């Protein structure tokens with residue numbers, strides 16, 4: 001099998017490339033603007049990597065779609081701060097560019113495994129969110145936070161329609177707050193615009209106060225990257241075509257935690273690290289408007305139903321919260337440690 005992975009250097013992309021090369025005989029072609037997270041796989045004889053931007057290399061992308069069996073377009077802007085600060089960039093890359101690729105897959109008759117998002121459920125009142133029955137509840141237009149959710153939702157609908165009417169072989173996956181090594185670039189955390197686990201760890205490392213938006217009662221189900229990748233591998237393997245034409249939430253409902261508890265746990269873990277025993281972490285509360293601006297709106301509860309992945313793919317998440325947070329923190333601190341001469 002030959003896979004095309006766009007955004008191969010991302011948090012999901014780099015882990016997926018590594019798992020594919022270690023566990024299968026599949027060929028992978030990847031593109032990304034950077035390569036720093038792929039050091040484990042560059043040079044492998046089944047991995048062809050091109051350093052480049054998918055927007056500037058459309059002809060190359062289309063030529064590779066023509067040669068691939070399965071296409072994974074993982075390129076997107078996936079941080080809430082960007083949704084409110086750069087909504088048009090989010091739309092252009094996340095929606096417009098991916099729509100082009102999705103249509104090209106349909107035209108060329110290629111299987112598409114597309115990353116939808118837990119964001120598409122928005123402020124849905126269900127607990128848990130179900131792929132088949134849950135309503136998707138987004139806020140008013142001036143709350144620009146929803147431009148990403150809306151972009152992903154419309155792509156889901158287009159992909160579904162292409163499956164129904166034009167025979168596109170697809171699977172939609174919905175990651176729920178995956179965490180782990182290489183989640184976000186530390187530089188992004190410095191700007192206050194990475195996802196919450198990286199942000200809190202980075203605050204701790206810099207001796208800054210952790211900022212709990214609106215008091216931190218929002219809950220998320222943190223899913224360890226290895227569990228997510230295991231499910232994604234089963235989707236790609238697609239035994240008996242069981243993943244085709246389906247949508248899968250990929251998350252860990254057992255790892256449900258409020259942002260306040262998350263901050264407390266990370267503080268404890270940080271202080272138990274040999275190099276940071278003397279640290280005195282601080283936690284402060286900030287109004288959402290002060291942190292993100294007026295265009296933000298939050299999601300208070302986000303729990304995935306995972307029966308579809310369990311029943312059709314035999315998948316269950318295994319990594320608990322303590323281990324997931326410890327491994328993520330450890331990897332972040334190790335990446336900061338000076339390299340021995």
Ligand code: UGA
Nearest residue numbers: 078117118119175176177178195196199211212213218259
């Ligand atoms: C994320 C992002 O949209 C995407 O990464 C992705 O599509 C999706 O969820 C997912 O991974 O499932 P969200 O969970 O809201 O959305 O993003 P985070 O930035 O990780 O924030 C989580 C919570 O922590 C929010 O309630 C936020 O207000 C809070 N937060 C964030 C703080 O309290 N303090 C901070 O410094 C940062």
